Amino acid sequence: MTTNPLAPDWLAHPDDANALAPAVWSQNAHRTQTGEIALGGVTARDLASRFGTPLYVIDEADARGRARQVKAAFDAEFAAIGSSAKVYYAGKAFLSTEVARWVTEEGLYIDVASGGELAVALAAGVDAARLGFHGNNKSLAEIDRAVSVGVGAIILDSWVEVERVANAAERHGVVQPVRLRTNSGVHAHTHEYLATAHEDQKFGVPLTDVPEFVGHIRSFPGLRFLGLHSHIGSQIFDAGGFIEAARRLLGVHAGLLAAGPVPELNLGGGFGIAYTAADEVTPIEQIAASFAEVVSAEAARLDIPIPVIAIEPGRAIIGTAGATLYEVGTIKDVAVSIGDSVAMRKYVSVDGGMSDNARTALYAADYSARIASRSSTADPALVRVAGKHCESGDLVVLAEYLPGDVAPGDLLAVPATGAYCWSLASNYNYLGRPPVVAVNNGEARIIVRGETEEDLLRRDAGVTSA
Template sequence: MAPNLLAPDWLAEPADANALSPALWSRTVHREGADLVVGGVTAASLAERFGTPLYVVDEQDVRDRAAEVHAAFLAAFERVGSRAKVYYAGKAFLSIEVARWMAEAGLNIDVCSGGELAVALAAGVDPARLGFHGNNKSLAEIDRAVAAGVGAIIIDSVQEIDRVAEASARHGRTQRVRLRVNSGVHAHTHAFLATAHEDQKFGIGLADAPAAVERIRGAGSLEFLGLHCHIGSQIFGADGFAESAARLLAVHQQLLAAGDVPELNLGGGFGIAYTTADDPSPIGELATRIAQTVADGCAELGIPVPVVAFEPGRTIIGAAGLTLYTVGTTKDVEVSIGDDGETAVRRYVSIDGGMSDNARTALYGADYSARIADRLSDAPPALVRVAGKHCESGDIVVDADYLPGDVAPGDLLAVPATGAYCWSLSSNYNYVGRPAVVAVRDGEARVIVRGETEADLLARDTAYQPVPTVEGVNA
């Protein structure tokens, strides 16, 4: 059978549209007969118990990946005579339970709002193990972070230096800070091109760092830890980190002339596989190469290797999550290709969720994969587009994948690699409640974030008057 001309170049038609590519799924996912199983629990039983859409997090996989990432960076920098710090990037997905898993794995936590700070504190995480990010922290957020004893505040602008210094002095504390800078390295390009001035909202130019650090050091209530830089997201290799580190170390050396610079934070952005075309480098290889690059750079400059910090998020929790949906309708759409009258058929598979629970496809053009989770089929593969239920033509969850050609209403679909930036970007578009998050482990499932009901949504509307009831029954 000829390939569907609507399929993107990277998408190969599978021999078996039921097969699971291990790189895309949490490590406990497998088939038991027709059933997809995660954490020892069948997807069908999760859907029956909790409904769909449903976020599912493989707790053991999250814990294992957190421990592996932590160990990889610690070992890599120990080999070059230094230490590493690993901060879990809470923006990927944060709940009280997840914050506790990270702390138990030995990780620090990176937060970037008052709400994320509140979650980490509610989880009982030692404030000294928190880093506080943000390009526009409010005065109240800064005050709360300082009062709580946050281990590091990442200064994002010159104006913020005085704000943090004043809050620290008011609370009688010496607040440790990092300075976010832009190295000019763009991880999404192959050449990692530098620009003289970065056109983005985060950080300050690398050339402006010495003056800002001098100002930080002049504030009696601040302690300068080092520079911070984040070069992008969904990065598969180490080249961008290596180039960025080289540029940062040149300024790091300059700053050492006037005082201590104990740390260097190279940020996060390590990628994962969303489709079979994705091939990210193993985290151990990345850690080893980055550590050696930093060590070599320091040797050339004649300076000691600093403590190097990282902020992984997606690589810890992304592949450990999946989302379950129920198919509502299917339709075949004949699409014209070119000007010669040739056509091809795209099958739209509409589900009971969409851009309110996974905005990444609409926001970034992200690609995802899908599989039927509650049955097997020997039907030939069909090119599908998995669409959401929202009143928006761009409401797409999976732009292109192959499912069995008999995919039908009532089928349970599983979309892998949704642990990062799906729940955290979710919304109430079209007044749809955000789904629950369920953690699975060793055959047990429990809700760690409750799903929203229509009653929850209405309760925020000040004009809402509950319908009177008679003997407990709606009138």
């Protein structure tokens, strides 16, 4: 067994380049006796022949199961300390009417961050009272609609938003529940662009300014202050940052109680998932226990009631439930000089790329891949999975070992693409965004239609009808 010197340190040379790492794939992914990968009981070949490639595939049972698991863990831990928890699904990770129904049927709330996401949730029949509306620059129209339909919480991000939401509440003759987004000053151990609680960034207000902001909120009869909101980042594995942020927030929360009720505290989330076999994910039950422990201890120390806790697990619900199928187009072996020696990297190009998964280009995010249409006894080779776009940075998987006989026409599956892939998709190079298919118990159905060239041309005002 020889490890390619071009491989990153975390990437182990596999004993079996066909094996599916359980933490990376949905719970209902497996290889069949013929060597194909099946997702939710449907084989890769069947999916590709029916729906084409690229194709986003979401395992419904896996997504529902993770929603239930997170809710059960936080319910149990906070009931044990005399409180309760609200779990919010992150609409920005992936939102369709079907998925909105799945998560709310499993007892979750939903976070939305735009008028479009609000429209999807409402079209799904979600009770507006189960929605939280985020954003650092909500438009007047978005605020007005959120207030008019009875959104359960608007998360205020600036002084001007306090007055805008108060004006909308007065106009509609309602009392609007609100939270205030704060910067705890705790830095998440994650990519710089995913860390959202440091001082020099666009979200929230400093903890030192909170008393003045809350006083301003309470001065409006049309606003009901629910509590503080914090979000320290995304794709976080270490619970230490959450614990420290909770301590800081509860100290400020305690001070606010002197002037009025503060029934809730939103501690955010952004829990990490495994994108590769090297990622070690903290079990959700352990995270819930850590949250409950620090909240209980700090509330006792401060001699205050334990508030209702809200959390936002982010991609942890939908990320691992998703995978993307591609067809391999071309193979290219590239010799790379390393000092006085030369190592080979195999470029495997597929029929999608940065238009359906922008995260690799945005964050240098790591992903895994497996041949999905067959298994192979060929020796593993280091590969880089590239897209078809006219960009050198159009890469889907930066480093992976696949069987060395990977060939044009093979189907390739990239797991853990349920979050922030479809939602960040684009029409770069005039590619239509792929469809999204839900699989469950051997059945597959379209939940978001893919785009055709006709769809793209229909938006072009210069196209004349025949």
